[in-house]
Amino acid sequence: MTSQDERRAFWEERLAADWTETGVGYRALGRSFNEWMYRVRREVFLDRVGALDVDWTRARVLDVGSGTGFYVRAWQQLGAASITGSDLTEAAVARLRDHFPALRFERLDVAEPGDTFAGADFDAVSCMDVLFHITDDDRYTAAVESVARLVRPGGYFVFSENFLHRPAQRGVNQVNRPIGWITARLDRAGFDVVHRSPFLVLMNAQVDAGTLWRKAWGGVLRAATLTEPTGWLAGAALYPLERRLVRSRTESPTTEIMICRRR
Template sequence: MNQEFNAHRFWETRHVELQGDHRNVGNRGLTSEQNLVLIASKAALVSHRLGALGIKPPARVLDAGCGAGVFTSMLAPIGYDLFGSDVSPTAIETAKQTGCGEFVVSSLAEVGFAHKFDAVLCLDVLFHLVDDLEWAASVRALFEATLPGGVFVIIEHFPGKGAAQATHCRWRSVEDYTVALPQADWIEISNFHYPHERKQKALLIARRTG
């Protein structure tokens, strides 16, 4: 792990460099258009699961690590009361232009909003927290921002032991999540693939029961 890595600076630089390009939060090996298809696939998956779990409009939904707000905007036609947070001021300024919700600059551990949510989403984000203490604090804070009866939805990548670590990534395990949230009721842990990507992703959903 690179102790000198600064996630806030990394993501602000990336959003400035790729403003208006969907690679700003996605796979830089794909085109902007391919990344948009990937985001739409993610929105379809997550919105379907939220509906199946009873999280229906006008439920209050937080997209933590929302980037430029493209994914968040795809949930808007469903009728959710939408909120988003990100460490990049440039990303948040772009997200505000979508007009689909309330957006603030905030770290995951600080959440950014005083109220709680029917669903907290943190999708393809938590593995970018390379510091273990920051990761654990963020997982706990986001779960605590979920209302009793609500759900905490995570998309992760679990490449397994021995996988090469990128400077801006830290691969963990399902066990790491269950240890970080011993009080969580894990109701789904399932694998899937995005369009245009071969690597397997994992959908984790915890319901807050109290």
């Protein structure tokens, strides 16, 4: 299991070297493919969050694990009145402050937030592709509970996860957990699930698929993205299909978006 210091050092080095969608995304597939993948992510986020009965022009939101600011920009597109960002790394926070000088960014470990946002009462907190990188189960639980303290009653928690319908898959820098385990922690923290749907379907690792399909499709993706030109072509070819799939399917073998409401 990776220690917290090792985890932070891993991300400090990665984001200092590559502050792009590749740095925060599926690195093995290259930048060009990741840029197509993130187009789908943005569309899904805007569609699902935009459908909530919330006047975002009056809302205060916090983005946890802001990375390159991708979802900060998405909140700006939704017209959020006040946007605050955070990240585990100094590398990301420094660059975020430079790129968004009008916004507040803080270095934050969501599992141990301290008093950084003491007394905060956000209308929504987003935490995209972050929680599955918390490899310790107790720290994962602590992260969910700290988010609950940041969201006002009636407010929303928006996050993406690999909600497995099989036993947990544990790696050095990522743990994919069963959906029942995750929703139990959400319920204990005071959240009700109001929405879950595919964030991606084919343009990411098939972590919740059968072994044969998972390995076969993973091999196809890696072969198609060996170079930046072929990665761009693969992304361009999959993009229209992926857009249809995330709208038509209710389950995904990879990352999904979940929206919870604070009781």
